Amino acid sequence: MSLRSELRDSMQQCRSNTLTLIQSLDYETFCTQAHPDFSPIGWHVGHLAYTEALWILQRCAGYPPVFPEYHRLFAQDGLPKCDRVGLPAIETVLDYLAAVRSKVLDYLAIAPLEEQERLWKWLIQHESQHAETIAIVLALVGLRTAIGAGGSPLNLPRVGDFELKDAQSRGGMVLIPAGSFVQGSDAIEAQDNERPAHEIYLEDYWIDRHPVTNAEYRSFIEAGGYQNPQWWTKQGWKWLQDDQITHPLYWSSSSKSPILGDLGGISRLNRSDNSPVCGVSWYEADAYARFVGKRLPTEAEWEKAAQFQTMLGEVWQWTATWFESYPNFESYPYPGYSQTYFDQAHRVLKGGSWVTFPWAMRNSFRNWYYPHVREIFSGFRCVSGV
Numbered sequence: 177m178s179l180r181s182e183l184r185d186s187m188q189q190c191r192s193n194t195l196t197l198i199q200s201l202d203y204e205t206f207c208t209q210a211h212p213d214f215s216p217i218g219w220h221v222g223h224l225a226y227t228e229a230l231w232i233l234q235r236c237a238g239y240p241p242v243f244p245e246y247h248r249l250f251a252q253d254g255l256p257k258c259d260r261v262g263l264p265a266i267e268t269v270l271d272y273l274a275a276v277r278s279k280v281l282d283y284l285a286i287a288p289l290e291e292q293e294r295l296w297k298w299l300i301q302h303e304s305q306h307a308e309t310i311a312i313v314l315a316l317v318g319l320r321t322a323i324g325a326g327g328s329p330l331n332l333p334r335v336g337d338f339e340l341k342d343a344q345s346r347g348g349m350v351l352i353p354a355g356s357f358v359q360g361s362d363a364i365e366a367q368d369n370e371r372p373a374h375e376i377y378l379e380d381y382w383i384d385r386h387p388v389t390n391a392e393y394r395s396f397i398e399a400g401g402y403q404n405p406q407w408w409t410k411q412g413w414k415w416l417q418d419d420q421i422t423h424p425l426y427w428s429s430s431s432k433s434p435i436l437g438d439l440g441g442i443s444r445l446n447r448s449d450n451s452p453v454c455g456v457s458w459y460e461a462d463a464y465a466r467f468v469g470k471r472l473p474t475e476a477e478w479e480k481a482a483q484f485q486t487m488l489g490e491v492w493q494w495t496a497t498w499f500e501s502y503p504n505f506e507s508y509p510y511p512g513y514s515q516t517y518f519d520q521a522h523r524v525l526k527g528g529s530w531v532t533f534p535w536a537m538r539n540s541f542r543n544w545y546y547p548h549v550r551e552i553f554s555g556f557r558c559v560s561g562v
Contacts, residue, residue, distance in 0.1 A: 179289050183296050184281060186535065190300050191277065193533055194224070194307045197314065206269075207261050210316035211551055217313050219250065219260040220306045222269050225276040226250035227302060231509070233276070236292055237283045243272055297365040297535075298509060304533035311531040312552055315426070349382040349560070350485060357480045360502055361540040368507050369499075369514040370540045376476050383473060383481045384557040387490050388464065390428075391449035393456075396464045397423055407466045412459030415548050425550045426455035452491045452555040458523045458547035461494040461556035470558035472496040475524045475542070477559055482527070482539040489532065491555035492525040492543055499524050499544035517544055529553035 177185075198206070198217060206218040215223075226246060233239045241247065248254040249263075263269060289296070360366070360373040402422050405413045415421070456464075458472075465471050473481070475497035481487065499522040507515050522544040528537040531553060545552060 179293065180284060180287075183289070183293075183300075184284055186300050187277075187281070187284075187296075190303050190307075190533060190535060194221075194303060194310070197307060197310050201266065203266055205314075205317055206266050207263050208313075208317055209258060209261055210313050212257065213549070214309065214313050214316065214551065215257045215260045216263065217310050218263040218266065218269055220310050220313075221273060222246060222250040222263070223252070224303050224306060225269075225273045228280050228299060229276045231295060231299060232280045232283060232287075236287065236295070239279075242276065242279065246272060294364055295509060298367070300535045301365065301367065304536040307533055308529070308531055308536075308553075315553075316551055319426070348385050350385050350481065351562070352378070352381055352383060352477070352481050352484060354378065354380045357483060359476050359479055359540070361538070365535070366540060367514065367542070368505065368509075369501065369542050371506070372502060372504055373540075374502060378476060378480055380562040381473075381477055381559050382562065383477065383559045385485070387452035387493060387555045387557050388461075389450055390453050393424070393453040393464060394449075396467050399467070401463060401467055407463040408459065409462060411547070412457075412463060415457070415459055419548075421457075421460075424453055424455040424460065427453075454491050454553055454555050455550050456494075456554055456556065457550040458494045458545075460550065461554075462496075465556070465558045468558065470560045472556060473559040475526060478526045478557070479539055487527050487557075488537050488539070489528050489530055491527070491529050491553055492532075493527045494554060494556045495524045495526060497524045498522065499542065521546060523547050525552075525554060 198221065201217065207216050209216050225243075229242050233242060249260070264272075284296075287296075354377075356375050356377045358373050359376045361370045362373045401407055402416065408416060462472055473495055475495045478487070478493065478495050487493075498520050500518045500520070501515070505515075507513060523546075525543040525545065526539075526541070528541065529552075545554075
């Protein structure tokens with residue numbers, strides 16, 4: 177398959193996946209800001225069109241701006257998140273999305289891909305990341321609806337049927353031998369913050385074979401983990417007290433009863449004891465690790481371990497590492513894409529979740545959030561020394 181055909185097919189499959197997420201939405205859900213830190217679903221949809229038009233049609237093809245009336249509304253820096261709720265009708269936004277994509281695919285037929293391949297692959301990953309955010313907002317909308325109807329925050333929707341494998345070894349750890357490995361990636365699809373690939377040496381360590389499960393995390397709750405400051409960092413304990421947190425966001429005391437139905441193509445799921453705990457902040461993950469006498473892995477430890485066992489597509493997994501640049505970092509496609517977040521305030525997550533599209537799923541891929549964030553589909557593994 178030619179590169180041109182590969183890109184076209186990937187873009188169309190990625191777009192089909194995105195549209196599946198929103199196919200059943202009503203206008204109210206489309207415009208709802210479910211959490212102050214997240215834009216409405218409809219804004220993300222319009223932003224996809226705006227970004228493709230900006231980078232491909234204007235900057236690569238040199239075409240004049242298309243649909244300039246939407247630029248301020250859907251630009252990343254156009255409006256505060258709280259002001260992004262006044263959106264056009266769903267059909268209007270979808271027409272905008274389709275019209276831009278049609279022009280983009282026309283240009284793809286003649287684009288000089290030897291110069292632009294990296295940008296096209298960046299755009300596919302950009303859509304993948306925003307699609308996961310749409311899935312998160314769908315979960316938050318459903319969670320809020322359930323609580324408003326007298327329910328409780330039990331479970332979240334998810335795609336597919338996933339449960340931890342290899343029950344006999346669940347709870348066990350894997351020894352990762354000392355030695356050097358290559359961290360990061362220089363592949364064409366690698367984001368700027370994954371580059372450059374570089375060699376790093378690590379001593380022996382043990383890492384959990386699987387992410388921490390609901391059943392395992394319940395032991396922390398039932399032992400009074402949320403009431404005992406000895407397990408928490410100073411900042412984590414303050415966050416816990418200020419926000420009155422008593423359990424993960426997507427939690428059930430029984431892990432048996434679903435509260436969220438079929439939202440936007442995300443399947444209903446009974447989350448079992450053996451599923452990874454999900455919706456935990458870095459503070460919660462770190463506290464649990466202390467409780468069991470372990471710690472969170474560094475990003476390098478997580479990435480090296482992923483070369484020995486499959487660790488992708490379960491839940492995003494918190495690491496102990498602050499998000500920062502690798503040596504000889506070069507920003508792409510613009511300075512603020514990653515560089516703005518090299519602020520010693522964001523922790524790295526690895527591994528992707530069950531809703532992460534394949535174009536953003538690889539061992540070297542880096543996600544980053546503030547340590548208090550738990551609305552994302554986040555869990556964790558633990559490590560210990562030899």
